[in-house]
Amino acid sequence: MRTVDIQPDRVRLIDQRRLPGELVILDCTDYHQVGEAIRTLAVRGAPAIGVAAAGGLALAAAALRDSPPDAFWAGLEAAAAELRATRPTAVNLFWAIEKVMDFARGQKGEPPAAVAAALHRFAVEMAEEDVAVNRRMAEHGAALVPERAGILTHCNTGALATVDWGTALGVIRLAHEQGKQVHVYVDETRPVLQGARLTAWECLQYGIPATLITDNMAAHMMRLGKIQLVFVGADRIAANGDTANKIGTYGVAVLAREHGIPFYVVAPTSTVDLRIRSGDEIEIEERAHEEVTHIGGVRIAPEGIAVANPAFDVTPARYITGIVTERGIAYPPYTVSLRRLMQGG
Incomplete structure (x- = not known):
């Protein structure tokens, strides 16, 4: 079981507010819920909140995939701004958001649906890389x-x-x-x-x-x-x-x-x-x-x-x-x- 699990339609988190009394999985189906989970310490730890935010941006893109390009990009930037505002100290949060947004901006010539699909794959790759990085540190x-x-x-x-x-x-x-x-x-x-x-x-x-x-x-x-x-x-x-x-x-x-x-x-x-x-x-x-x-x-x-x-x-x-x-x-x-x-x- 992973602390952060990025699915196509949700970001699944271990709700750390409930431990050790009970193991509860929190399903976040939009980026607002991801932001609230970060703000309220349902998910915490610098690497975890960074990857969770990446998953939140992927959810924002998926929700906007049928929008006109201007609305898609404006909505994605708004989601990034909301997620940045959740917690101010851990730099991993801002690093992850900028990494996702830089990748997204590199896809600007593509239709919103294609960008959304690419962002989901990118967020999943970030999660896998986090695990690999932790093993090397260990x-x-x-x-x-x-x-x-x-x-x-x-x-x-x-x-x-x-x-x-x-x-x-x-x-x-x-x-x-x-x-x-x-x-x-x-x-x-x-x-x-x-x-x-x-x-x-x-x-x-x-x-x-x-x-x-x-x-x-x-x-x-x-x-x-x-x-x-x-x-x-x-x-x-x-x-x-x-x-x-x-x-x-x-x-x-x-x-x-x-x-x-x-x-x-x-x-x-x-x-x-x-x-x-x-x-x-x-x-x-x-x-x-x-x-x-x-x-x-x-x-x-x-x-x-x-x-x-x-x-x-x-x-x-x-x-x-x-x-x-x-x-x-x-x-x-x-x-x-x-x-x-x-x-x-």
Whole structure:
């Protein structure tokens, strides 16, 4: 089962809001529904939302296939704009939309029906490529894992964050399948609990030994010597290696440095944004205050209290040991190594 499955008449998604209580498939039959799924975290994880958006554009094109060319192109551009507006931080979303739109614009001489059919095939190919990219990242990252290791993760970076396989958790999954004795320490990841709800669930599915901890237990576990590596994902990586990821990642990186523990980011090259020089230029999404004041619909904070809810923070490049991509591992100085990887070398 894939997190994102692009069909001719729908985009099928695992509804991650319902896990771990129940496994529910969400059928999105138009791009508005895909956009709402991205906005409400029914689908989340930078690679997954990128491919989901590509599927949404394919649905928009299919709905417009019998329209006159001018109406077709205007409708497709409107769909792209709506999907871009769903979430601001993860660059994969914008990368995927632009990749689809560039491909579509290259078909402008063709009838709308032919363009729509081509866009569906292109979106399916993007989904397949995401899986292949994740497997290559896993191979590079698993080589960093010793025969026995405690590994801390933050947020969810498994198959649920991608089309299939995963980024940081994909590395751990492959190391486990190679017979290495790994034990995962799963940060719960407040406020939406992607670690507790999703990563813990995935570890159970794969049979990977894992222990769920609250976010504020990480330093204690490091001090006790239970953690030898940290692997996290990314939503946007600046040209200098500064990395935006789920809120709390920065704190984990600082703790890892204090305890002498290697801290690795695992992300496809589509997450690298060489247009921005540093993390200071990354827009940080502010989400609904109810995510902080409520858990499972139950209020845990007093009425009237001021709330901040940034969904991401930026880890400075100086705390990052290496950045694992499908093209290899980048090491400092990232201004040199990331550009080289992006150029294919």
